[in-house]
Amino acid sequence: MSIDAPTRGRPRSPQADRAIFDATRRLLDEVGYQRLTIEGVAAEAGVAKTTIYRRYPHKAHLVLAEMSQAAHDTPATPPDTGSFRDDLLAVAHQVRDEICPSAPSSVSAALLTEAIADPELAERVRAFADVRFDQGRPLYDRALERGELRPDADWRVVSEMLVGWIFHASVASRREPDDATLAHAVELLVDGVAAR
Amino acid sequence: MSIDAPTRGRPRSPQADRAIFDATRRLLDEVGYQRLTIEGVAAEAGVAKTTIYRRYPHKAHLVLAEMSQAAHDTPATPPDTGSFRDDLLAVAHQVRDEICPSAPSSVSAALLTEAIADPELAERVRAFADVRFDQGRPLYDRALERGELRPDADWRVVSEMLVGWIFHASVASRREPDDATLAHAVELLVDGVAAR
Amino acid sequence: MSIDAPTRGRPRSPQADRAIFDATRRLLDEVGYQRLTIEGVAAEAGVAKTTIYRRYPHKAHLVLAEMSQAAHDTPATPPDTGSFRDDLLAVAHQVRDEICPSAPSSVSAALLTEAIADPELAERVRAFADVRFDQGRPLYDRALERGELRPDADWRVVSEMLVGWIFHASVASRREPDDATLAHAVELLVDGVAAR
Amino acid sequence: MSIDAPTRGRPRSPQADRAIFDATRRLLDEVGYQRLTIEGVAAEAGVAKTTIYRRYPHKAHLVLAEMSQAAHDTPATPPDTGSFRDDLLAVAHQVRDEICPSAPSSVSAALLTEAIADPELAERVRAFADVRFDQGRPLYDRALERGELRPDADWRVVSEMLVGWIFHASVASRREPDDATLAHAVELLVDGVAAR
DNA sequence: TGATAAGCGAGACGGTACGTCTTGTCTTGGA
């Protein structure tokens, strides 16, 4: 990507890198984002605080880096059922099951919140989100080819609407939506809410 | 609701109540949620820390109470343009302008984030959201009467989809959606994304 | 003693008086002077804090009052062995066993300490000490009659020297003095430390 | 004494050490032990609270450390008048003038009081007292050589009796003993209270 | 084959806020 500066001095330890990521993941699962502390990660990873601060300026950057790494290691493959409606429904299920499964895992919300006050972080979060959303793009392309999707529809808006709804419904309104509600939402999204 | 226990001991000072709320609002506007501090609120309100802790166990509860109070004092009136589509668009504008205006005001996001890890707070947030959503209900009732809305559509899901999208788009994806994007989103929502 | 002021309003409850004293004694035995709190006494006595503050301005006064009451209820009788030396030794044993038996009981030291900064308390403590010392006076009078005591010796100094030494030895130097050391101290006191 | 563990991490700042001691001394002189506050010391020393708590678990330990340091910096030299009796009298004057000079300085009493409930502190206090008493030992050795002192007399008991008496008389009984009373006490101690 | 430069562990440092505790005062309603 960038030409590495001519690397003087001792290079950063890849073991430390891994240990930090692993500890971050473990603690994220255990106590959630809010109660995750750099100090705790350092202890869990058997690493000095400095070693973490040298890599990431803040907790949020650390966590985001870990998530990016994880996303890179296990890329999500969008469903391909042959039907746009069913594809969307499958995505809805995926998102719900990824976002909701117990409290701590909702790291994303926390990151988004922090991003509000930290423009640089916001930029990285946006980049991360872009990657995620782009992974879903083929789904819309296929739908378009099959003539199931309005050509003028902004696929990004559609994605965000689905994901944003699940987020909002889970947290602000009731518990996580059940299968019937998911289906209803997809139907509204596909067919519109207007009377025919 | 419940008959208040026959009020033993000195009653809580309404002046303190007000002072706390006012200080909270002022600081929220000034420094935002993250950097809001119980200690700071106490100082700003000219009140002892204990007086706040006696009322609210955590920062989040305090802030939510303030928001509830504010919402109660100035209830939002849903738009009534005579057209469902235009009503929705007006709501979208309202929500965007309320949510987005720069960093500090994104208190909601922070509250939602905290609610993830605090079930009791989550319950209160949910109650607050219910009130807000219910205020918008007449809009859907009118649309139904006019025959503009599918009778089987869950109005709550529709609301959440719109609000959730604006949230998500603002924070996770790009900056706040512009007017054209809002209009596009409303159109997708009303007419559906399927090709006709 | 004093003519009671013409008693307007509701008289103070003697039950409360007793409950306060009892609770004070219990807590003193349990947690010691330092960790005794007015709040704790009120709770333990089933009495409002105000009820205590109406009677005693400070913790120290409360405790001193309790001690005076206790001393009044069970006056100490000085030993009378027929020998000055043995009387002193008996007193030494009494004092050691009263002062030392486990940490919390050393309330006296704490009171003395507080008295340094509170002249009124100091006066009361002094009065209390005077009563205690006076209770020992007959011992010296008898010794004087028997011709065992130097006529010019200030009995108060002698008492204080014995008690002060036990205090000091217990706390500042080693553990509480054993019987042999007590006997040695009494001997030094009686016969002097000078070579004959 | 023990070989210090090979100094891992950043060493403690000697400047902080000094600043803490100096501030402690200043505040002790100003407001006395009871109203001395760790927070206050930190502020006065220009040091973080944690820096103090890292060194001393409690106020009492801090104060004792300061006293030890002070005692170490300016060791007391026992008087040497050539006469045991006059030496003792000189010591008595020293002790009275050191202990009594108005409220704040009676730190010792406070420390002793706290030591009752804190075994570790008690141990340190004892060590400190040992040093102080040992400094007075030559006085007794000289008296012994000159044949002024009973060979079987425990010099430590003698010291404690004198110091303990001054303590007790100052605090519990009346104000600080005047010169005549000091002389009388020394005389009793040296010659004994028994009639000849 | 050193010199130089960074990385690393450890842990102290100045800060800030936390949430708790206790103090002594006050304000209720009821006795």
Added chain:
DNA sequence: TCCAAGACAAGACGTACCGTCTCGCTTATCA
């Protein structure tokens, strides 16, 4: 006027993390 109950202002407590800073040591590249 007292009492129980409990709110109140004040302020210290001891703790937890923050992000920065020395230390002594290790591991690289460059001269």
